[in-house]
Amino acid sequence: MTTDNVYASKEEMTMFRDMVLRFLEQEILPHVDKWEADHHMPREVWNTLGEAGMLLVDMPGEYGTAEATFDVCQMIQEEMCRLGLHSLATGYNIHANIVAPYILNIGTDEQKQQWLPKMASGDVLTALAMTEPDAGSDVAGMKTTAVKDGDEYVINGSKVFITNGNQADMIIVCAKTDAKAGAKGISLFLVDTSLPGFSTGKPIHKIGQHSSDTGELFFNDLRVPANALLGEEGKGFVYLMQELPRERLGCAVQAIGHAQGALDLTIDYVTQRKAFGQTVSQFQNTRFKLAECQTELEMCRALMEKHMDKFSRGEMTVTDAAMLKLAATEMQLKMVNECLQLFGGYGYTDEYPISRFYRDARVQTIYAGSSEIMKEVIARGMLGR
Structure with missing residues (x-):
């Protein structure tokens, strides 16, 4: 953009x-x-x-x-x-x-x-279906196929961990139109979920983000018209790489907002909770932990603003997005952990919202490319391979 x-x-x-x-x-x-x-x-x-x-x-x-x-x-x-x-x-x-x-x-x-x-x-409501039971970060290893048959494509396969998957009315499905071409054989399709041959499994229950719809999808001889092809055949992987930076930027934005929310909750708690005759906020450990959290949050916010500006000019690279997602989501996990610790035993109860912050944050370093994949992307950008 x-x-x-x-x-x-x-x-x-x-x-x-x-x-x-x-x-x-x-x-x-x-x-x-x-x-x-x-x-x-x-x-x-x-x-x-x-x-x-x-x-x-x-x-x-x-x-x-x-x-x-x-x-x-x-x-x-x-x-x-x-x-x-x-x-x-x-x-x-x-x-x-x-x-x-x-x-x-x-x-x-x-x-x-x-x-x-x-x-x-x-x-x-829409979803994006890339991940498969045996192909997560390895997009090229997907097995879902789309075979041309006259003026239609016939899609067979399955997807898993698809956000909005059970409720979606339309899903962008990644499928192999050339099973032997690896990443170069991937194409994208706009699939109307009301078509015969589409079904979902039971909603996937997760340790966090409980009300987020996460589904398993099945395609059994599902026929879509040729004009359901999104972009050009065989260029799906290229399109995925073009759009992933915005997805990862979104994850970083969420990480920063979530970390700020956790910090706000914690500041409110420690300034009211008393122990040993004083508020928890008066203990040096609490003050130092909060100072560290605020500093790391602001550093990630500055990095986000820098890369949002690059994105707006069309200059944000895949490496930029990987660095931003890695830094922001790892900061998020560390920060909500530190914040929960300052709540003591109450932080481990559902009664206090910080516990939900803790659970909901965990997947951020996994989906849209795990932290390990982000490091590999960054290293390739540095070393040229």
Whole structure:
């Protein structure tokens, strides 16, 4: 994405942030405890988000969007995570920050008109299906196939750990159109989940982000029309590499928002909780831990702002995105751990929100490329191989 107006003005950002916070406080926060306990977020939430103008905010206005800037989309995710709504933010990142740009950047005019307006309204919820039972970080090792048959493609295979997978109305499916070509044989398809041959398994229960929909998908002789091909055949891996930086930037934004939320909770707790005749905030260990957390958070925020600026100019590299995701998500895990420790035994109870922050953060160093993969990407960028 490269435009002349990629940042909202200070006044515009304040207006958008106030609107987002009012919405989350009124429509989401009163229900989130029940959703987390039920391991389920109602599908209608996405329609409500659409009605509030919070979906696809930085897509062109012709698709029924708020026609805001890229940083507004990132702010929404950051505020969700700051308020402890990591489950919602993860689904939002997939739908509005990942799938939508795929369609906008490489889709045909027909595909854009077919899907983007309904995605903006929340009438269509989307997912991205890359990971398979035997192919996670090794995208080239995927086994799902799409075989051309006349004016259709026949898709067979399965996917796992797919965010929004059980509720999605449309899914970008990565499949091999040439099983012998490795990464060069991957193509992308816009799959309508109402088609015969598509099914899902039981929702996957996780140690954190309980209300986030995570599914297992199955494709059994599922036929899609030839115009469901997204971009060119055989270029799927190239498209994935082009779009991964924005996905990883989104993960970093969530990490920073979530870490800030955990720190806010902890500061509030230690300034009220008393031990040995004084508040916990008066102990030197507490003060030093908080100082370290604040410093590491601000360093990651500065790195995020630097790379958001590079992204807005079309200059953010795969290596940049890997460094940002690695730094921000590792900081997030370390920080929520330190914050929970300062709560003592209460931090280990569901009664205190810090416990959810702790659980929800854990997957951040795994999905969208694990920390180990991020290090390999960075090293290749440094060494040229």
